[in-house]
Amino acid sequence: MPDELGEREKEVLRAVVQEYITTGGPVGSQQLTRRGEFEVSSATMRNVLADLEALGFLEKPHTSAGRVPTDRGYRFYVDTLVKLRDPAPRDRELIHAGLVHESNLDDILSEASRVLHSLTRHAGVVLTPRPDAAVFQRIEFLRLREDRVLAILVGQNGQVHNKALTVDFPVTSDELVKASNYLSELLHQVPLEEARERIRAEMDQEQALYNALTAKALRLGAAATDLQTPERVLIEGTGSFLEQPEFADVERIRALFRALDEKHKLLHLLDRVQRTKEMHVFIGAESEFSAAGDVTVIASPYGTAEAVLGTVGVIGPTRMDYRRVIPLVNFTAQVLSSVLEKV
Numbered sequence: 001m002p003d004e005l006g007e008r009e010k011e012v013l014r015a016v017v018q019e020y021i022t023t024g025g026p027v028g029s030q031q032l033t034r035r036g037e038f039e040v041s042s043a044t045m046r047n048v049l050a051d052l053e054a055l056g057f058l059e060k061p062h063t064s065a066g067r068v069p070t071d072r073g074y075r076f077y078v079d080t081l082v083k084l085r086d087p088a089p090r091d092r093e094l095i096h097a098g099l100v101h102e103s104n105l106d107d108i109l110s111e112a113s114r115v116l117h118s119l120t121r122h123a124g125v126v127l128t129p130r131p132d133a134a135v136f137q138r139i140e141f142l143r144l145r146e147d148r149v150l151a152i153l154v155g156q157n158g159q160v161h162n163k164a165l166t167v168d169f170p171v172t173s174d175e176l177v178k179a180s181n182y183l184s185e186l187l188h189q190v191p192l193e194e195a196r197e198r199i200r201a202e203m204d205q206e207q208a209l210y211n212a213l214t215a216k217a218l219r220l221g222a223a224a225t226d227l228q229t230p231e232r233v234l235i236e237g238t239g240s241f242l243e244q245p246e247f248a249d250v251e252r253i254r255a256l257f258r259a260l261d262e263k264h265k266l267l268h269l270l271d272r273v274q275r276t277k278e279m280h281v282f283i284g285a286e287s288e289f290s291a292a293g294d295v296t297v298i299a300s301p302y303g304t305a306e307a308v309l310g311t312v313g314v315i316g317p318t319r320m321d322y323r324r325v326i327p328l329v330n331f332t333a334q335v336l337s338s339v340l341e342k343v
Contacts, residue, residue: 004055005076011037012048013057014081017069021319024245028066071284074296074318078281078326085323087331091119095332099339105159110234112312112336117237120325122316123260125299126234127270129159129309136195138184139224141176149176151224156189165223171216179217187221196225233263233270235315244317246294256295260315265289266297270311273299277308279330284318294318298325300333304341312336 005013015037019027029045032038038045049067052058057073060066069077087095098115102108109126116124135156142150144164149171153161171179186202187195199221238260247253259265266289273280279300287297299313313329 005052005057008038008040009048009052010081012045013052013069013073014077016049016052016058016067017073017077017081020068021321024319026061026066026068031066069318071286071318074283074322075286078283078322082322082326084327087324087327091328092331094119095328095335099332099335102339105340108336108339109310109312110236112332113234113236116312116314116328116332117240119328120314120316120320121237121240121243122314122320122325123238123240124236125266125270125297125311125313125315127267127274127299127311128232128234135306136187136190136192138180139187139221140180141220141224143173143176149220151220153192153224153227155192161227163224163227165220167220169216169219171220175213175216176220178213179220182214182217183221192225192227196222199225233267235260240316244319246317246319252293259289266315269297270299270313273311273313274301274308277301279326279333281322281326296320298322298329300329302333302336302340304337309340 012032015032015035016027019031019035029042029049032045032049033040033042040048049058052073053060053067056070057076058067059070061068095115098111099108102111106128109128113124113126116122118124137154137156139154140152142152144150147167149165149167151163151165153163155161183199187198190198199218203218203222238257241247241253241256247256269282269287269289279298282297282299284293284295287295289295289297294317295315296318297313297315299311301308301310302312303309312333314325316325
């Protein structure tokens with residue numbers, strides 16, 4: 001694709017995209033020549049714009065208007081033309097202060113989505129870690145009533161999973177403490193998914209190999225580690241779409257909010273970022289999660305040195321300031337990863 005455009009066409013496309021992002025209105029030839037970047041006539045500029053339109057990088061919203069970028073134009077701009085800006089010192093301070101201030105994993109992730117929304121005025125989004133991706137640290141059991149026990153599973157990265165269990169066998173408070181100690185030692189520093197397998201392997205051994213207390217502990221552990229909780233998507237600031245002229249159409253905003261509410265397509269999209277372990281910018285129809293169109297998702301993976309745990313990013317209109325937003329998402333992912341190493 002880069003070979004299709006000469007240097008003048010590239011610079012004009014860059015100018016159109018940046019002008020449209022700034023003004024929100026179609027960009028005409030006279031508007032570009034007044035910028036002072038191009039020593040060409042309006043007629044020459046019109047020809048360049050017409051060529052870019054013919055190649056599919058620009059389009060006219062209606063016959064008498066200037067031109068606006070297409071999804072293809074934005075993609076070329078992001079891949080080839082954009083000149084990224086390092087986050088401003090104040091933005092870096094706000095990201096650091098927000099994430100480092102929290103100590104609970106859920107609060108840290110919620111703050112990541114909130115701070116990105118605050119800085120970009122787009123919806124901040126976080127894909128939280130899968131429960132079975134957690135590395136087991138310890139388990140505790142608390143009695144709720146005679147036949148109900150609360151299992152508290154704690155992962156090394158700060159994840160905490162609570163699960164209420166119904167027990168159909170007698171178990172004392174002292175036995176719950178001993179079961180907690182036994183399982184915490186048995187499962188220490190193994191992924192939760194592997195922990196379930198280890199418990200099953202222990203339970204498959206001959207009954208004579210363990211006593212009644214061990215049997216109870218393994219039954220409690222099997223029930224506690226059978227987590228069906230799906231990955232969760234945290235979103236902060238969806239109301240920001242209402243501020244954008246692109247979404248003044250009622251049906252378009254309804255379609256977008258419906259997609260955001262259902263979340264399964266967004267979850268699939270963010271999971272792709274997590275699997276590839278690199279930042280992605282999904283422009284317009286590339287995201288496939290919203291029929292509303294005109295939506296961009298910028299997301300970057302976060303995690304520890306051992307594993308990628310999730311994804312953090314923003315959802316906004318395709319007419320966003322990519323020069324600023326891409327570095328902000330990337331920096332937030334870096335800080336989030338650094339914070340999780342210390343949780």
